[in-house]
Structures are given as structure tokens and as C-alpha cells.
Amino acid sequence: xxxxxxxxxxxxxxxxxxxxxxxxxxxxxxxxxxxxxxxxxxxxxxxxxxxxxxxxxxxxxxxxxxxxxxxxxxxxxxxxxxxxxxxxxxxxxxxxxxxxxxxxxxxxxxxxxxxxxxxxxxxxxxxxxxxxxxxxxxxxxxxxxxxxxxxxxxxxxxxxxxxxxxxxxxxxxxxxxxxxxxxxxxxxxxxxxxxxxxxxxxxxxxxxxxxxxxxxxxxxxxxxxxxxxxxxxxxxxxxxxxxxxxxxxxxxxxxxxxxxxxxxxxxxxxxxxxxxxxxxxxxxxx
Amino acid sequence: xxxxxxxxxxxxxxxxxxxxxxxxxxxxxxxxxxxxxxxxxxxxxxxxxxxxxxxxxxxxxxxxxxxxxxxxxxxxxxxxxxxxxxxxxxxxxxxxxxxxxxxxxxxxxxxxxxxxxxxxxxxxxxxxxxxxxxxxxxxxxxxxxxxxxxxxxxxxxxxxxxxxxxxxxxxxxxxxxxxxxxxxxxxxxxxxxxxxxxxxxxxxxxxxxxxxxxxxxxxxxxxxxxxxxxxxxxxxxxxxxxxxxxxxxxxxxxxxxxxxxxxxxxxxxxx
Numbered sequence: 001x002x003x004x005x006x007x008x009x010x011x012x013x014x015x016x017x018x019x020x021x022x023x024x025x026x027x028x029x030x031x032x033x034x035x036x037x038x039x040x041x042x043x044x045x046x047x048x049x050x051x052x053x054x055x056x057x058x059x060x061x062x063x064x065x066x067x068x069x070x071x072x073x074x075x076x077x078x079x080x081x082x083x084x085x086x087x088x089x090x091x092x093x094x095x096x097x098x099x100x101x102x103x104x105x106x107x108x109x110x111x112x113x114x115x116x117x118x119x120x121x122x123x124x125x126x127x128x129x130x131x132x133x134x135x136x137x138x139x140x141x142x143x144x145x146x147x148x149x150x151x152x153x154x155x156x157x158x159x160x161x162x163x164x165x166x167x168x169x170x171x172x173x174x175x176x177x178x179x180x181x182x183x184x185x186x187x188x189x190x191x192x193x194x195x196x197x198x199x200x201x202x203x204x205x206x207x208x209x210x211x212x213x214x215x216x217x218x219x220x221x222x223x224x225x226x227x228x229x230x231x232x233x234x235x236x237x238x239x240x241x242x243x244x245x246x247x248x249x250x251x252x253x254x255x256x257x258x259x260x261x262x263x264x265x266x267x268x269x270x271x272x273x274x275x276x277x278x279x280x281x282x283x284x285x286x
Numbered sequence: 287x288x289x290x291x292x293x294x295x296x297x298x299x300x301x302x303x304x305x306x307x308x309x310x311x312x313x314x315x316x317x318x319x320x321x322x323x324x325x326x327x328x329x330x331x332x333x334x335x336x337x338x339x340x341x342x343x344x345x346x347x348x349x350x351x352x353x354x355x356x357x358x359x360x361x362x363x364x365x366x367x368x369x370x371x372x373x374x375x376x377x378x379x380x381x382x383x384x385x386x387x388x389x390x391x392x393x394x395x396x397x398x399x400x401x402x403x404x405x406x407x408x409x410x411x412x413x414x415x416x417x418x419x420x421x422x423x424x425x426x427x428x429x430x431x432x433x434x435x436x437x438x439x440x441x442x443x444x445x446x447x448x449x450x451x452x453x454x455x456x457x458x459x460x461x462x463x464x465x466x467x468x469x470x471x472x473x474x475x476x477x478x479x480x481x482x483x484x485x486x487x488x489x490x491x492x493x494x495x496x497x498x499x500x501x502x503x504x505x506x507x508x509x510x511x512x513x514x515x516x517x518x519x520x521x522x523x524x525x526x527x528x529x530x531x532x533x534x535x536x537x538x539x540x541x542x543x544x545x546x547x548x549x550x551x552x553x554x555x556x557x
Contacts, residue, residue: 109539260405
């Protein structure tokens with residue numbers, strides 16, 4: 001018994017520093033963010049919904065909210081489609097497999113700032129996309145890509161796709177590789193062609209990986225910050241950049257915290273939804 | 287077999303993937319060695335016509351590079367050491383817990399990776415201002431650990447799990463006490479995994495932007511310095527700084543390639 005007790009003490013001592021750290025630097029700040037968002041900046045009254053009232057009346061917030069939802073929903077859908085295509089190609093490559101894998105991985109490790117810089121070169125009004133379209137004869141005057149609205153959304157989607165499709169591709173590739181060859185052989189014996197195999201064997205068996213990819217990407221996509229800050233700035237606010245400018249430009253930590261709390265609530269809902277789906281179909285989540 | 291007949295088309299399919307992935311990288315490199323006349327015009331050129339080293343010379347001689355570089359290097363190193371010191375013991379203990387404890391615990395640590403940075407960075411910045419940690423290397427390293435730790439714990443718990451408990455038991459039979467077992471049996475076997483985790487931690491800090499933006503007043507890190515040139519619209523400085531940032535990253539990712547597993551990627555890198 002004392003031996004066992006000692007064992008537990010040692011385990012406790014080993015986990016404790018990490019636990020305390022995460023408590024102090026993740027849990028407590030998160031809590032203070034919510035408290036801050038419920039504190040009236042002028043009178044220090046708590047709890048008060050004033051910050052949220054100010055925020056919800058603000059045009060920028062409505063835009064940022066919509067933009068974030070569009071960017072996430074379109075971004076994640078496109079990433080999954082494109083990521084699946086890339087994963088299928090990677091799985092079937094025989095020649096140059098290692099090289100293509102290494103290239104596909106490149107954007108994933110790069111700092112997001114660097115990706116932002118690259119896409120400025122592509123999408124500025126004297127940038128390479130305009131020049132490309134001009135040489136094809138499709139446009140005669142340069143397009144202002146980051147003017148706001150759909151065009152800015154498109155630019156951000158491109159940059160996001162470039163940066164994170166590899167994550168999705170590699171999650172799905174691992175899923176594809178875990179499907180045993182014998183399943184395909186059995187399907188082929190039953191007379192299923194390539195397309196039917198994909199539709200009736202690959203996709204259903206890939207569902208846990210697809211679900212994981214969607215959730216992982218959705219949580220990240222809601223928090224999108226650096227790319228909009230660098231590429232589109234004020235013309236296309238998202239919740240992250242709105243929270244930043246509330247604090248740094250308008251010097252209002254209270255509304256900034258409120259914007260961040262809205263973001264937090266969306267992410268919490270997303271995680272909750274995932275856990276719900278996982279527990280409802282326990283076999284598929286593993 | 288049917289698959290082999292299609293093989294050609296699948297290989298052809300890899301060409302657009304390669305092209306689209308590499309094109310932005312190529313343009314950045316090209317701009318960093320191109321004369322302004324080729325770039326700052328309504329009709330920039332795609333090919334490398336004249337190569338110039340002037341932007342790279344400016345980067346190395348202007349003196350603006352060294353303080354951010356030093357700060358980034360040191361903060362990344364502190365983050366790496368701190369991550370291993372805090373995460374390695376915890377990951378070992380977690381790896382030896384029964385299954386029903388292990389995964390809920392690891393997942394709950396992971397929750398701290400899902401927090402929006404703009405939400406946490408604000409209270410942390412306010413608190414650091416009180417503690418005098420704003421604008422210090424220690425403060426920034428502490429902030430970088432928020433994102434890095436859960437991930438490092440995740441990798442290390444996976445590493446320790448692969449070390450059979452039977453090895454530890456036989457060492458115990460031979461008369462080792464628990465700390466000796468950790469030092470002489472577990473640690474040497476886990477060293478490669480620890481090295482991988484350490485490199486990831488270093489990389490995360492080197493790449494990190496948001497906390498640095500909130501916590502730096504006067505001394506920039508390299509990503510912040512790059513952002514500064516972006517705001518100023520200096521295309522060539524942005525290109526050289528961004529390339530400079532990217533080089534160590536590419537080297538490390540190339541070295542780590544075979545360790546990248548889907549499980550790691552789950553929370554690994556964000557967009």
C-alpha cells in the first residue's frame with residue numbers, strides 16, 4: 001500500500017507543474033476575458049451587458065461575424081474537397097512520392113506571416129494574378145482584389161487553402177491508408193468499378209477521418225487572424241481582427257474581450273457538436 | 287489491375303498540386319533577388335531576368351535584422367526548454383495512467399490549443415504589464431508555451447507509450463528505484479521522441495505571431511518585423527525577411543518529415 005501511495009504521489013508531482021501552468025496561463029486568462037467582457041468600462045459595474053450592446057450595434061461587428069462564418073464554411077468545405085483530392089493523388093503515387101509529399105508539406109510548416117507576404121505579391125493591384133489575367137487577355141485594367149466583399153473573401157480563401165489544405169490532406173491520407181486492400185479486392189470481385197468503389201467503400205470508411213478533419217479545421221478557421229490582418233485589414237474584418245483593433249486602435253479592452261468571447265462561444269459550440277456526434281456514434285469516432 | 291492503368295493520370299494530377307504549392311514560394315524568392323524595375327511596375331515579370339543581391343545585402347547590413355533575430359532565437363529556445371521541462375514528466379505520468387484516464391486528460395489539455403488567441407492574449411498582456419513581463423523574452427516564452435505545451439505533451443505521451451512497462455519492471459527487479467529507472471531506462475529510449483517534440487516547440491515559437499503582437503512594445507520578433515515591412519509596403523524587405531524566416535522552418539520540417547503523423551497534425555499547425 002505505501003508503495004502504491006508513493007507511486008501516486010510521484011505521478012501527481014509530475015503532472016502538477018503542467019497543470020498549474022495551464023491553469024494560470026490558459027484557464028485564468030480565459031476566465032478574465034469573459035469577466036472583462038461583462039464589465040462596464042465606464043463604471044466598472046459587473047455584470048453588465050453594455051459591451052455586447054455596443055458591439056452588436058456596431059456595423060463592423062455584424063460584418064466581422066458574417067465574414068467569419070463565410071470564411072469558415074466555404075474554407076472548410078473547399079479544404080476538405082481539395083484535401084481529399086490531394087490525399088487520393090498522394091496515395092496512388094509510385095514515382096516521386098517522397099518528393100511530392102515533401103512539397104505538399106511545405107506550406108504547413110511555414111509561418112502564416114510568410115504565407116501572407118506571398119499572397120500580397122499575388123493579389124496586390126500590380127500583383128502577379130492581375131498580370132497573369134492581363135496576359136491571358138481576360139482583363140485590361142487591374143482588379144483591386146482586397147477592396148472588400150466577395151473579392152476579399154476569395155483572396156483570403158485562396159491564402160487559407162494554400163496554407164492549410166496540407167493538414168486536411170495528411171489527415172485524410174492517414175485515413176485512406178488505414179483502409180485494408182482486401183476490402184477493395186472484395187468490392188472488385190463483386191463487380192464494383194473504380195467510381196463505385198470510391199463512393200461505396202472509400203467514402204464511408206473515411207468518415208471518421210473526414211469528421212476529424214472538418215472539426216480540427218473549423219475550430220482553427222473561426223480563429224483566423226493573421227491572414228485577414230495582413231491581406232485585407234479593415235476592408236474585410238473578421239472576429240479576430242475586430243477584437244484586435246478594438247483593443248489597439250480604439251483602446252477598448254472591454255469590447256475587445258466581448259468580441260473574443262463571442263468567438264469563444266462559437267468554438268465551444270463547435271467542440272460540443274463534435275463531442276455530441278462522437279458519443280452518438282461511439283464506434284466511428286475512434 | 288485497374289489501378290495501374292489509371293496510374294498515369296494520378297501522376298499527372300500531382301503536377302497542378304506541385305505547381306500551385308510552389309508558385310507563391312517561387313515568387314517570394316524571385317522578388318527577394320529581383321531589381322525593383324522588374325517588380326514595382328504595373329506589369330511584373332514572372333521569370334528571373336536579372337538577379338541582384340541588393341535586397342539581401344540591405345537585410346544583412348541595415349542592422350535592423352539582428353535584434354529581432356536574437357529575440358526570436360532566444361524566445362524559441364526558452365519556449366523549447368520550458369516545454370520539455372514541463373511536458374516531459376507530465377507526459378510520462380499520463381502515458382502510464384489507465385486508458386480511461388489518459389485520453390480525457392490529453393484531450394482536455396488540448397482544449398487550450400483551441401482557445402482564440404485574441405481572447406487570451408489580451409488578459410495576459412494586461413497581467414504582464416503589471417508584472418513587468420511585457421516586452422521581455424521570458425514573458426513571450428511563457429505566452430508561447432500556452433499553445434505549445436498541449437501539443438508537446440501529446441507527442442511525448444505517444445512516445446512514452448511505446449516504451450514497454452516490462453522494461454521498467456525488470457529494472458525494478460534489478461534493484462533500480464523509480465528515478466533511476468527514469469534516468470537510465472526510460473529517458474534514453476524516449477530521447478528521439480523528445481528531440482522531435484523539442485524541435486516542434488522551437489518551430490511553433492519561431493513562427494508565432496499573435497502573442498508576439500500583443501506582448502511586444504519596442505522589441506519586435508522576426509515575424510513582427512516582417513509584418514512591419516508589410517504595413518510599410520516595402521516589398522523587398524518583406525520578401526527577404528519572409529524568406530529568412532522560412533529557411534530554418536523548411537530545414538526543420540524536412541528533417542521531421544517522417545515523424546509527421548496524422549495524430550500530430552491534428553492540432554499541429556494552424557492557418
